[in-house]
Amino acid sequence: MELYCLESDSAVLALPDPNILHDDRVLQSLLTIEDRFLPQCCYFQRVQKDIQPYMRRVVAGWMHEVCEEEKSNEDVFPLAINYLDRFLAVMPTRKSYLQLLGAVCMFLASKLKDCRPLSAEKLCMYTENSITPRELLDWELVVLGKLRWNMASVTPNDFIEHIIRRLPIPKEKLAMVRKHTQTFIALCATDDRLAMNPPSMIATGSMGAAVCGLKLDHSDQRLNRDNLTYLLAKITNTEVDCLRACQEQIERVLASSLQQGRQCGQDSSIRGGSKAREQQDQSSTPTDVRDVNL
Known part of the structure; x- marks a missing residue:
């Protein structure tokens, strides 16, 4: 009998492990070692x-x-x-x-x-x-x-699932909050002024900016800006003022990025990237x- 290996065009990802996400020791370990991977x-x-x-x-x-x-x-x-x-x-x-x-x-x-x-x-x-x-x-x-x-290295993405499951976010909004948070984290990575911040602070600041931007506080007052900042600070053992300043800086970086995008009038795709496979020159x-x- 012949065995065939069927390759899928899309990546097959493992499901999140609840034993990891529900164990507070994992989050504490990430917080303990994250400074080792800073510049x-x-x-x-x-x-x-x-x-x-x-x-x-x-x-x-x-x-x-x-x-x-x-x-x-x-x-x-x-x-x-x-x-x-x-x-x-x-x-x-x-x-x-x-x-x-x-x-x-x-x-x-x-x-x-x-x-x-x-x-x-x-x-x-x-x-x-x-x-x-x-x-x-x-x-x-x-x-x-x-x-x-x-x-x-420990990166901000490593904290997303640990933080999001500790917030009172409706299940139907989780995917949207997760995607927006990842977008903010990627934006932070392009800005050198945020390079020295610990990954946990970038993750919490990005998630705070994402939740506020999506206006989820309309359905739950626990998610308004002040309450959310205190809750995020408690989750990652971060100073409230530091976290608030980080979130405000992330929002300024986003505003600056959007302004530059409007001025340039160009999308963010690579010039000729999709055609390079067909025309190497x-x-x-x-x-x-x-x-x-x-």
């Missing part, structure tokens, strides 16, 4: 001489577009940004290597979090072949060495990323 310093002042904050924002935006175009797992982009920040905090890097570093970080994060990791060849295509697969593989070892092979790297490389 060691504000690297623009202490480490990096050639790279400026706007360059990091440009490359982070490009990384997000690649992950969206490839429909990567939601955990890939925040994890890749964590690798990027941790590397830049310990290793002076020339700006001409910044996009290569971003590609390597996505390469590593997708191996850890995606059932179908990004290939070296495809990542090179998204840089308009400004890097080679050999360079990417060589830099993979450099990044692993500088991060001491400590790649299982078409650029798939945004102009601003190429400017950083110069």
Whole structure:
């Protein structure tokens, strides 16, 4: 009898484990170890001489577009940004290597979090072949060495399920709140001013912004801004004032992002990304990323 392996076009994900989500020790362990995976310093002042904050924002935006175009797992982009920040905090890097570093970080994060990791060849295509697969593989070892092979970072996404199940959110709204929270977390990852905040604070601030934005307090007063902030702070053992300031900063970043989007009048898809598979000579790297490389 012949056995056939039937491959599905869509990823098959495991269901959440209630034994993990309902055990408070898991959340406490995440809170205990999360600081180990923060950048060691504000690297623009202490480490990096050639790279400026706007360059990091440009490359982070490009990384997000690649992950969206490839429909990567939601955990890939925040994890890749964590690798990027941790590397830049310990290793002076020339700006001409910044996009290569971003590609390597996505390469590593997708191996850890995606059932179908990004290939070296495809990542090179998204840089308009400004890097080679050999360079990417060589830099993979450099990044692993500088991060001491400590790649299982705690990211804001790790806190989402632990927080959301402790909030009085109607079941029919859970999926919407979860999706909006993930969007806020991805937005935070593109902004260097939030890079030094602990993942738990980014997660709670993002969820607070998501719940307030969806106006769920209309159906439950426990979800109004003040009550929600106190409840979120209690869940993650965070200072209320710090959490409130973080949420306000996240909302400002969102407002700024929306304003820039209206000014540009462009969508967030990669230029030529969907056509690059059919026409290899078409650029798939945004102009601003190429400017950083110069």
